Amino acid sequence: MNLFLTLKEVSSLGLCTIWTELDESSDLNVVTVLNCIYDLIQLHRRSLRTLENMEVEQLKSSSKLDYLQLSITRLKEQLEISKRENTGLLERERQLQQKVKSLQNCLKNEKEEMQKLQNMIASRATQYNHDMKRKERDLNKLKERLSQLLVDKKERKQAIDVLNYIGRADGKRSVWKTEKTEAKHEGEMYKTLLSDYDARQRDLVLENAELRRVLHQVKNDMVSLLHLKKRTQKGVQNERDGTQVANSEEEQEEEGFDPGKELFSVHASEKLTNSIRLQWRRLKSHVEQLDSQVSLAQVNAGKSSETTPPETHEEEVDKLKLEIQECKDLIQTQQHLLQHQLSSSCDEITSLRNDGYMLQEKERLRGEWKTLEGQRSIFERERKNFTEAAIRLSHERKAFEEDRATWLKHQFLSLSPCGDPKKPMLSNPTGASSTGVCVSLSSEACRR
Amino acid sequence: MNFSEVFKQSNQLCKVSPDGKYLATCVQYRLVIRDVNTLQILNLYTCLDQISHMEWSSDSLFILCAMYKRGLVQVWSLEQPDWHCKIDEGSIGLVSSRWSPDGRHILNTTEFHLRITVWSLCTKAVSYIKYPKACQKGLDFSRDGCYMALAERRDCKDYVSIFVCDDWHLLRHFETETQDLSGLEWSPNGCVLAVWESCLEYKMLLYSLDGRLLSTYSAYEWSLGIKSVSWSPSSQFLAIGSFDEKVRILNHITWKKIAQFEHPAIIDNTKTVYKEIEKRPAVSSDEMSLHDITVASSLFSTQSKYDISPLPVQIPVVKPDPDRANPKIGVSALAFSSDSRYIATKNGGFQVHSLNWHCSGDSLILIGKDQLCLCYMDADQNNQ
Numbered sequence: 001m002n003l004f005l006t007l008k009e010v011s012s013l014g015l016c017t018i019w020t021e022l023d024e025s026s027d028l029n030v031v032t033v034l035n036c037i038y039d040l041i042q043l044h045r046r047s048l049r050t051l052e053n054m055e056v057e058q059l060k061s062s063s064k065l066d067y068l069q070l071s072i073t074r075l076k077e078q079l080e081i082s083k084r085e086n087t088g089l090l091e092r093e094r095q096l097q098q099k100v101k102s103l104q105n106c107l108k109n110e111k112e113e114m115q116k117l118q119n120m121i122a123s124r125a126t127q128y129n130h131d132m133k134r135k136e137r138d139l140n141k142l143k144e145r146l147s148q149l150l151v152d153k154k155e156r157k158q159a160i161d162v163l164n165y166i167g168r169a170d171g172k173r174s175v176w177k178t179e180k181t182e183a184k185h186e187g188e189m190y191k192t193l194l195s196d197y198d199a200r201q202r203d204l205v206l207e208n209a210e211l212r213r214v215l216h217q218v219k220n221d222m223v224s225l226l227h228l229k230k231r232t233q234k235g236v237q238n239e240r241d242g243t244q245v246a247n248s249e250e251e252q253e254e255e256g257f258d259p260g261k262e263l264f265s266v267h268a269s270e271k272l273t274n275s276i277r278l279q280w281r282r283l284k285s286h287v288e289q290l291d292s293q294v295s296l297a298q299v300n301a302g303k304s305s306e307t308t309p310p311e312t313h314e315e316e317v318d319k320l321k322l323e324i325q326e327c328k329d330l331i332q333t334q335q336h337l338l339q340h341q342l343s344s345s346c347d348e349i350t351s352l353r354n355d356g357y358m359l360q361e362k363e364r365l366r367g368e369w370k371t372l373e374g375q376r377s378i379f380e381r382e383r384k385n386f387t388e389a390a391i392r393l394s395h396e397r398k399a400f401e402e403d404r405a406t407w408l409k410h411q412f413l414s415l416s417p418c419g420d421p422k423k424p425m426l427s428n429p430t431g432a433s434s435t436g437v438c439v440s441l442s443s444e445a446c447r448r
Numbered sequence: 449m450n451f452s453e454v455f456k457q458s459n460q461l462c463k464v465s466p467d468g469k470y471l472a473t474c475v476q477y478r479l480v481i482r483d484v485n486t487l488q489i490l491n492l493y494t495c496l497d498q499i500s501h502m503e504w505s506s507d508s509l510f511i512l513c514a515m516y517k518r519g520l521v522q523v524w525s526l527e528q529p530d531w532h533c534k535i536d537e538g539s540i541g542l543v544s545s546r547w548s549p550d551g552r553h554i555l556n557t558t559e560f561h562l563r564i565t566v567w568s569l570c571t572k573a574v575s576y577i578k579y580p581k582a583c584q585k586g587l588d589f590s591r592d593g594c595y596m597a598l599a600e601r602r603d604c605k606d607y608v609s610i611f612v613c614d615d616w617h618l619l620r621h622f623e624t625e626t627q628d629l630s631g632l633e634w635s636p637n638g639c640v641l642a643v644w645e646s647c648l649e650y651k652m653l654l655y656s657l658d659g660r661l662l663s664t665y666s667a668y669e670w671s672l673g674i675k676s677v678s679w680s681p682s683s684q685f686l687a688i689g690s691f692d693e694k695v696r697i698l699n700h701i702t703w704k705k706i707a708q709f710e711h712p713a714i715i716d717n718t719k720t721v722y723k724e725i726e727k728r729p730a731v732s733s734d735e736m737s738l739h740d741i742t743v744a745s746s747l748f749s750t751q752s753k754y755d756i757s758p759l760p761v762q763i764p765v766v767k768p769d770p771d772r773a774n775p776k777i778g779v780s781a782l783a784f785s786s787d788s789r790y791i792a793t794k795n796g797g798f799q800v801h802s803l804n805w806h807c808s809g810d811s812l813i814l815i816g817k818d819q820l821c822l823c824y825m826d827a828d829q830n831n832q
Contacts, residue, residue: 117670120670120671123671123672123775124648124670124672126772126773127647127648127672127773127774128648129773130772130773130774131773138560138582141560142560145541145559145560149539152539155538155539156536156538156539157538158535158536158537158538158540158565159535159536159538160533160534160535160536160567160574161533161534161535161536162532162533162534162569163530163531163532163533164531165569165570165571165572166525166531166552166569166570167570168550168552168570177615177617181615181617182617185612185614185617185619186619188594188612189595189612189619189657189658190658192594192638192639192657193639193656193657193658196637196639200700200701204701
């Protein structure tokens with residue numbers, strides 16, 4: 001098997017066959033085998049060579065690659081550097097251009113100024129020249145005059161020719177100039193100056209007093225205003241406790257300020273201005289707070305209702321006004337009703353009241369009536385009983401009296417010497433005893 | 449309004465006496481005195497030469513007539529027409545002549561401003577004041593007539609001398625911090641003297657009566673400076689008009705600027721602007737406001753009326769020739785009303801010679817070369 005495979009490979013490699021099945025001997029031809037071997041070795045060598053070459057090539061190309069990569073990185077770095085340089089240069093160029101612009105502006109300004117100065121110099125120069133010319137003309141005139149005077153023989157002197165001297169305007173006599181008069185003049189001059197300063201000082205004092213009064217008023221107004229606001233906002237501003245304490249201290253101090261007495265001391269004026277400044281700062285901060293609060297409220301209102309704050313504010317105000325109006329109307333109608341009822345329909349009220357009382361009375365009376373009825377019935381019964389008892393009693397008494405009478409008769413009869421004539425005595429003693437019995441009955445009845 | 453007949457006069461010398469009874473006019477070399485109410489000629493005086501300057505004395509008793517060419521001053525009396533007085537300055541010449549406030553002294557300034565001679569009409573005394581300065585306004589009397597301030601220049605330095613007008617006694621003499629003093633003016637209460645530099649520098653100095661420097665004020669540097677100055681009648685404000693077309697008002701307590709008024713070419717911020725409408729195409733404008741009153745010149749015969757023109761109004765501005773000295777720009781005239789509430793200013797090259805308020809403070813008269821204009825202030829409109 002192995003032999004067959006190798007023969008196949010050899011033939012595929014293109015070498016001459018070394019053994020075929022057709023050979024007579026099964027032994028291999030040495031020559032062909034050697035040739036084959038030689039060919040193989042050649043092949044091998046060739047392939048080794050090509051391998052070497054290829055390795056060399058590969059090394060070369062890898063080194064080339066490395067080299068190229070290095071050069072790429074180097075060039076990239078260079079590119080970066082040059083880009084940076086470029087931006088830097090651009091930046092510098094921009095700055096320089098700005099500088100150029102500013103310098104140009106400066107130059108323009110300087111040129112304008114120079115122009116102005118030149119104009120000024122020109123006008124001054126013309127003025128100077130004009131004055132110089134005038135002076136020169138005057139000088140020339142003077143020179144002419146001088147020469148004329150020197151030449152002129154006839155010198156006309158100054159003179160005054162008055163018919164008669166007139167008196168002074170104020171009628172006084174003129175006085176000689178002496179030291180006294182000089183002193184007097186000095187004194188008068190200083191007097192005028194002093195009176196002027198006095199007048200000015202008086203005006204200033206009045207103005208000052210007025211201004212101080214105004215300041216004081218303003219300060220008081222501000223203080224009162226802040227006090228009101230503080231009272232309404234005591235709960236809100238807890239953080240200002242410290243300042244509140246300080247404020248109360250300062251206010252105590254300020255209350256001692258008497259504008260009448262302390263108008264003229266610097267200390268007082270400083271105190272006043274400082275207190276005014278303090279109050280003003282407080283008022284300002286307060287107003288700012290109020291503003292911020294209002295704006296916050298407006299913002300909130302704006303968020304919820306999505307309408308512009310002034311409009312909602314106005315709407316709310318209108319609503320409140322309407323409510324107020326309604327409440328007022330309600331109060332008025334109620335007042336009217338109250339008055340109306342108070343004045344006109346008092347009876348209704350009393351009758352109602354009376355009705356109430358009447359019912360109560362009725363109830364009470366009914367109760368009493370019931371008790372009375374009960375009592376009456378009881379009394380009736382008792383009276384009946386009593387009358388029955390009385391009748392019985394009368395019957396019984398009658399019987400008793402009859403008995404008594406008969407007994408008495410018997411007694412009498414028994415007592416008396418006779419004792420037979422009972423019958424005729426019956427009628428009379430019965431009559432007498434009946435009367436006697438009647439008397440006793442009646443007395444008993446009376447007794448009852 | 450009725451007009452009288454036209455009287456001749458020369459040199460615009462036509463003045464009413466301070467007590468308001470008489471009217472004096474000069475016609476060439478004659479002095480004509482008329483009664484103000486009847487315009488009858490009361491007196492006629494003849495002078496020796498053409499009269500250059502005429503002035504009433506403060507008590508309306510005397511009139512001074514100066515003839516500069518001849519160097520003569522003649523004084524005439526109203527009460528005594530026969531009284532005469534002639535002052536001859538001689539060869540020294542005469543440049544200006546004026547009364548002193550008491551009406552009994554005459555101050556003559558000689559030619560070239562060599563000196564001022566004080567002639568007395570009461571005594572034989574004559575006083576000389578040396579080195580007066582020749583400037584725009586070198587001499588001023590205080591309103592009560594007690595003091596006179598005079599600008600002097602010695603050794604290239606400016607001085608101010610204060611004299612007592614009673615006996616011309618030199619009260620104070622001090623140097624001022626100016627390079628070239630151009631003018632001085634007393635405040636109406638007589639306690640402060642305003643002294644200002646020439647137009648090359650904007651500098652205003654304030655001295656008190658006894659010569660102390662109270663304050664200086666300088667609005668800007670290098671450009672042309674002060675052109676006109678005016679005190680308010682209450683002495684509380686000092687108005688300075690300058691070449692930069694602005695008026696600055698200083699207050700008397702701190703001497704610092706409290707207000708500044710501008711004269712822009714386009715008026716936009718005033719209450720009413722009155723524009724004079726003429727038949728000529730050259731339109732002149734006339735504004736009534738707190739800031740500006742200007743009148744342009746126009747022919748006398750042209751019919752004109754005033755319309756309220758709507759704001760903003762563009763004022764025709766004439767650019768002055770920059771090569772000429774004393775350019776016609778800037779605020780050249782200022783006038784306070786008598787209650788110090790209003791100030792009238794004239795800016796630019798408009799042909800208004802003088803601005804004067806009526807003493808009641810509610811009307812203003814503008815006098816141009818050929819015209820005059822009376823402006824009445826309506827109290828309702830202008831109550832600011």
